[in-house]
Amino acid sequence: MARMIFVNLPVVELDRSKRFYEALGATNEPKFTNDQAACMVLSDSIYVMLLRHEFYSTFTGKTIADAHKSSQVLLCISADSRAEVDRMVEAAAANGGKADPGPKQEMGDFMYGRSFEDPDGHHWEPMWMNAAAADQGAHPPEDAHA
Structure with missing residues (x-):
């Protein structure tokens, strides 16, 4: 079984959060x-479980962070193209989220990324990476920022 x-x-x-992720x-x-x-199913192997605060609290004794005021995690998700990155961010903004709370990542033909927050302030980063460049590893070519 795949992880x-x-x-x-x-x-x-x-309900608001379900509509947001469906959009x-x-x-x-x-x-x-x-x-x-x-x-909410994002792919065959990625699921987002939206839990009401009261229910979420049954899994932890810790205080639930207000994601509008503090950051605990950045959720990066791959996209098949630059256009898909833009589409996700635009859909987020049009459905109660916030577009580009973080800086755009413009790395030429190597990588392109943007960010959005969902209505509860959770920070997502859709990112496209050139498959050929990905084979080279974590270090973009010298001219990637050109």
Whole structure:
């Protein structure tokens, strides 16, 4: 079985958050959705679990961070093209999110990334990377910033 990831996010308004992620292209998995949580499928191996604050609190004794005021995690997700990066950020902004809370990453033909926040302030970074350049590793070519 392929390894999967389930990103659990605390949310204030479950229905609003479901609509937001659906606008970005995620689909709801009703088998794992109820009045306390929603499972949003981003791919065959990536799921976002939206959990009402009260339900999220049953999994941890820690205070839930206000993602509008502090940062605990940056969620980076791959995109197939620069256009898809832009589409995701534009869809986020048009559906209650915030576009570009972080700097754009313009690295020529090597990599392109932007960012958005969901309605609860969770910071996402859609990123496109040139497959040929990715084979070279984490260090972009010298002229990548040109």
